Amino acid sequence: MPQFASPTRDELALLEPLDRLGLADIVLVATAAQADHAWKLLSSCSALGFDTESKPTFFRDQVSEGPHVVQLSTLDRAWVFQLFDVRCRAIVAALLEAEHITKVGFGLAGDHTQIRRTLGVEPRNVLDLNGVFRKKGYAKEIGVRGAVAVLFNRRFLKSKKATTSNWANRQLSESQLVYAANDAWAAMRVFDALGWPPSQGV
Structure with missing residues (x-):
């Protein structure tokens, strides 16, 4: 099998940005009523983009108490769940356990560990897209930025400030x-572009 190199930082910088979801297409889920409504919309989906966010740790051996946020996305809308409310946690847990929904994302091993600890469930039918690209000949983890560049010839924008912000707020x-x-939305876009089962070429 041929080996492919992930796009370099310099190569990514030359690409035009990928259009992103705006606030009009993002649903914050923080109450029981909002969680129940999200369940009605998401429980019938066959696939959802998936990711989590946690308050950063700053000291050696400091254990994260996350995830504090779980996000799920279709191709045109994303739901950002905060986990303070017990009903929000229950709905997220049910969606992550649902066998009929494929949850897709990048680098999800750490997310699994935190979800097991925080929500007490084992996510099922989860597809780490890094593994899909690895089978296609990308030796290193390609990540969402690399995948977006390969499939769409676009640069996926990620804010370092947001990455390290307090997700427990x-x-x-x-x-x-x-x-x-x-x-989460970018992962769903990549999954959709690959087709499922994905074709042999990227």
Whole structure:
């Protein structure tokens, strides 16, 4: 099998940005009523983009208490779940356990560990897209940025400030919502572009 190199940072910088979801297409889920409504919309989906966010740790051996946010996305809308409310946690747990929904994302091993600890469930039918690209000849983890570049010839924008922000805040900022939603949405876009089962060529 031929080996492919992931796009370099310099190569990514030359690409035009990928259009992203705006706030109008992002749903914050923080209450029981919002969680129940999200369940009605998402429980019938066959696939969802998936990611989590946690408050950063800053000290050696400090254990994260996350995830504090779980995001799920279709091709045209994303739901950002905060996990303070017990009903929100229950709905997220049910969606992650649902066998009929393929949850797709990048680098999900750490997410699994935190979800098991925080929500007490084992996510099922989860597809790490890094593994799909690895089978296609990409030796290193390609990540969402690399995948977007390979498939769409576009640069996926990620804010370092949002990455290291406090995801445990009860009031998330607009930049946090956009960041979290688009991580899940981009994974869903990649999954859709690959087709499933994906074709042999990328």
